[in-house]
Amino acid sequence: QLQLVESGGGLVQPGGSLRLSCVASGFTLDNYAIGWFRQAPGKEREGVSWITPSLTTELYSDSVKGRFTISRDNAKKTSYLQMNLLRPEDTGVYYCGVVHESYDSRWSEAWLYDYWGQGTQVTVSS
Numbered sequence: 001q002l003q004l005v006e007s008g009g010g011l012v013q014p015g016g017s018l019r020l021s022c023v024a025s026g027f028t029l030d031n032y033a034i035g036w037f038r039q040a041p042g043k044e045r046e047g048v049s050w051i052t053p054s055l056t057t058e059l060y061s062d063s064v065k066g067r068f069t070i071s072r073d074n075a076k077k078t079s080y081l082q083m084n085l086l087r088p089e090d091t092g093v094y095y096c097g098v099v100h101e102s103y104d105s106r107w108s109e110a111w112l113y114d115y116w117g118q119g120t121q122v123t124v125s126s
Contacts, residue, residue, distance in 0.1 A: 001025070001026045002025070002026035002027050002115060003025045003026050003117075004022055004023070004024050004096055004097070004098070004115055004116060004117035005022070005023050005025075005117055005118070006021065006022050006094060006096055006117040006118065006119055006120040007020070007021050007023075007120055008020040008021050008120060009093075009094060009120030009121045009122045010121075010122070011123045011125065012086055012122070012124055013124070013125070013126050014086060014087055014088060014124055014126055015085060015086065016086050016124070017083060017084045017085075017086065018083045018086065018122060019080060019081070019082050019083070020036070020080065020081040020083065020096075020120060020122075021078055021079070021080055022078065022079040022080075022081075022096030022117055023076075023077060023078050024078070024098070025077065027115075029053075029072075029074060029077045029098070030053050030074050031053065031100075032053060032099060032100065032101070032114070033050060033051065033052050033053060033098065033099050033100065033101040033103070033107070034050070034051050034070075034072055034079040034096060034097070034098055035047060035048075035049070035050045035096070035097050035098075035099060035107055035108075035113060036048045036049045036050070036079070036081045036094060036095070036096055036097075037094070037095045037096075037097060037108075037110055038090070038092040038093065038095070038122070039092050039093050039095070039119075040091060040092040041092075044110075045095065045110045046061065046108070047061055047107060047109075048060070048061055048064055048068065048081070048094070049061070049064065049068055049070040049081060050070070050104070050107040050108075051070045051071070051072055051079065052101045053074070053101055055071075055072060057104065058070050061108065063089075064083075064090075067085045067086075068081060068082065068083050068084070069081075069082040069084075079096055081094070081096075083122070086122075086124045087124060088124050088125060089124075090124050091122060091123050091125070092122060093119040093120065093121050093122075094119060094120050094121075094122050095116055095117055095118075095119045096116070097110070097113035097114075097115060097116045097117070098113060098114055098115050099112050099113045099114060100114075
């Protein structure tokens with residue numbers, strides 16, 4: 001059964017950190033680029049970060065650049081999103097998705113992604 005499962009979300013104070021994980025099963029993760037997205041209530045799903053299968057390219061939205069770091073371990077079929085210096089506006093449900101790496105110039109277009117996880121809630125509040 002093909003599946004992506006996110007974990008690691010929670011409640012954190014502004015300035016704090018969280019590390020999200022995305023574990024794949026039922027398919028070969030090596031064949032896909034991984035994107036992390038988030039969705040706040042009443043807003044569209046927003047691209048946060050993206051990484052190629054070979055780990056050679058990482059992309060970030062301007063809103064998280066310098067604060068978030070994406071990584072992946074293909075042997076463990078897992079991607080990580082390290083989030084530092086969190087702000088209230090980072091609040092939302094965070095999703096991981098997979099897409100062919102040829103879509104690098106369109107990585108933030110959610111509709112292109114083949115598979116998604118169920119999401120993990122991140123709340124940044126004092």
